[in-house]
Amino acid sequence: MKLKRVVKVEAERDPAFALWISQTVGGERIRHCLQCGLCSGSCPLSLYMDYTPRRLMHLSREGFKEEVLSSYTIWLCTSCYACMVECPKKINITQLMYALKTRAMQEHFYPKRFAIPVLAREFSRMIRGSGRITESRLVMRVFVKTAIWRLLGFSKLGLRLFRTGRMRLAREKVEKRSDIVTLLNAVDTTRKELAR
Amino acid sequence: MKYAYYPGCSLKGTGRAYEESLLAVFRALGVELEELEDWNCCGATTYISYGELQSYALAARNLSLAKQMGRDLMAPCAACYLVLNKTQHYVREYPWIGQIVDHALDAIHLPKDIGVKVRHPLDILLNDVGLEALKAKVVHPLTGLKVATYYGCQMVRPYASFDNQRNPTSMDRVLEACGATIVYYPVKTHCCGGSQKGTLPEIGLNLIRRLLTEAQRNGAEAIATVCPLCQFNLEAFQDEASTTSKFHIPVLYFTQLLALALGVRLNEAGFQRSFINIKPLLAEKEIAYA
Numbered sequence: 001m002k003l004k005r006v007v008k009v010e011a012e013r014d015p016a017f018a019l020w021i022s023q024t025v026g027g028e029r030i031r032h033c034l035q036c037g038l039c040s041g042s043c044p045l046s047l048y049m050d051y052t053p054r055r056l057m058h059l060s061r062e063g064f065k066e067e068v069l070s071s072y073t074i075w076l077c078t079s080c081y082a083c084m085v086e087c088p089k090k091i092n093i094t095q096l097m098y099a100l101k102t103r104a105m106q107e108h109f110y111p112k113r114f115a116i117p118v119l120a121r122e123f124s125r126m127i128r129g130s131g132r133i134t135e136s137r138l139v140m141r142v143f144v145k146t147a148i149w150r151l152l153g154f155s156k157l158g159l160r161l162f163r164t165g166r167m168r169l170a171r172e173k174v175e176k177r178s179d180i181v182t183l184l185n186a187v188d189t190t191r192k193e194l195a196r
Numbered sequence: 197m198k199y200a201y202y203p204g205c206s207l208k209g210t211g212r213a214y215e216e217s218l219l220a221v222f223r224a225l226g227v228e229l230e231e232l233e234d235w236n237c238c239g240a241t242t243y244i245s246y247g248e249l250q251s252y253a254l255a256a257r258n259l260s261l262a263k264q265m266g267r268d269l270m271a272p273c274a275a276c277y278l279v280l281n282k283t284q285h286y287v288r289e290y291p292w293i294g295q296i297v298d299h300a301l302d303a304i305h306l307p308k309d310i311g312v313k314v315r316h317p318l319d320i321l322l323n324d325v326g327l328e329a330l331k332a333k334v335v336h337p338l339t340g341l342k343v344a345t346y347y348g349c350q351m352v353r354p355y356a357s358f359d360n361q362r363n364p365t366s367m368d369r370v371l372e373a374c375g376a377t378i379v380y381y382p383v384k385t386h387c388c389g390g391s392q393k394g395t396l397p398e399i400g401l402n403l404i405r406r407l408l409t410e411a412q413r414n415g416a417e418a419i420a421t422v423c424p425l426c427q428f429n430l431e432a433f434q435d436e437a438s439t440t441s442k443f444h445i446p447v448l449y450f451t452q453l454l455a456l457a458l459g460v461r462l463n464e465a466g467f468q469r470s471f472i473n474i475k476p477l478l479a480e481k482e483i484a485y486a
Contacts, residue, residue: 079349082385
């Protein structure tokens with residue numbers, strides 16, 4: 001029998017991460033969290049999570065970066081905002097989930113071919129390129145990059161959508177596509193200037 | 197009455213029936229909608245995890261375009277409605293975000309002022325058109341049709357701008373004005389799983405199954421929705437979600453039911469795009485249609 005310590009200790013904390021989360025948009029009040037559990041109770045996905053939202057809030061503010069960024073919790077969040085509405089301390093939990101997803105993607109904290117971050121990446125690429133989303137093309141891109149065999153399972157559904165005119169392959173796009181690129185780039189330049 | 201109209205990406209794809217029925221309903225009510233010129237994707241709930249600040253700039257471009265038109269902006273898609281509202285909140289709450297968004301708009305020569313009113317069609321129907329005016333236009337009342345009104349998440353959360361957050365009733369009132377009977381539906385603001393049916397199929401399917409089960413248990417003959425993703429999830433996976441009991445329930449945009457009542461022809465309100473034919477149900481309930 002192999003024994004493993006399950007209690008986390010002070011030495012495993014990353015204080016910089018704890019500071020970062022409390023300075024992130026939506027996380028300003030994370031230190032006020034009462035650990036009441038209304039977030040976990042109202043979350044429709046919490047029963048599938050490795051850490052419930054309540055536990056994730058606590059781990060984050062204490063700086064347990066590894067556990068938080070490699071958790072499935074952040075990817076299971078569907079942005080339904082139930083937790084945020086119920087939180088008595090008005091912590092913007094949904095917004096923090098976005099910020100944690102961003103960090104996890106930047107620092108490669110997710111399993112390879114995991115569909116949710118791939119969807120986020122492909123979605124963003126499509127917007128940068130076209131300014132709009134063509135649903136059929138997006139779905140195909142995600143399947144090709146994650147689990148191409150699953151496309152077969154969708155052939156019947158795809159056919160029904162095609163027959164009812166709900167699946168269009170023509171690319172949706174804005175006229176001024178260069179404006180979209182300029183807009184997105186301007187955000188990055190301004191942010192860097194402000195940081196200085 | 198005239199509004200700027202922001203369709204969003206889904207209403208041009210899987211949610212075409214929403215756009216078709218919405219335009220038909222407002223035409224019948226004498227409300228003018230002008231599509232926002234050269235709009236872009238709002239970023240939904242996906243772009244933000246890739247680039248938070250960029251996602252606000254994307255939404256702001258649409259708001260700025262609407263500002264130029266000088267009209268309230270109607271956003272029928274629940275996700276678009278939320279994202280546009282949220283961007284306005286954050287720009288106000290965090291001046292440094294506002295500064296970045298302003299600079300980005302400046303770079304593409306658009307006005308920085310993004311303070312337009314973002315409106316949901318239900319809000320417009322209730323508060324601008326009014327239920328009495330709507331009732332007066334009903335030609336084919338939906339008498340006896342039992343409808344479960346499914347609001348989903350993002351129309352009322354986190355910002356309940358025109359309806360109650362925990363127990364919204366705006367869609368109930370609008371459909372009741374058309375003669376429909378609204379059934380008890382305690383899961384009306386529960387989550388359908390969004391894109392999870394695609395990314396984590398088992399979990400997504402469980403959420404969908406619960407919503408369909410509750411509708412069936414409470415005797416609903418149709419489900420009315422306000423969101424293209426909710427509509428798609430509840431309609432497209434009924435076979436897969438069926439266990440001992442089989443699901444076979446039309447899932448419609450609330451605007452399709454309105455169109456029906458206002459005498460719009462079925463194939464001008466996107467009914468031909470449904471997977472489940474509505475005609476047998478209408479015949480059974482003796483509801484006339486055009």
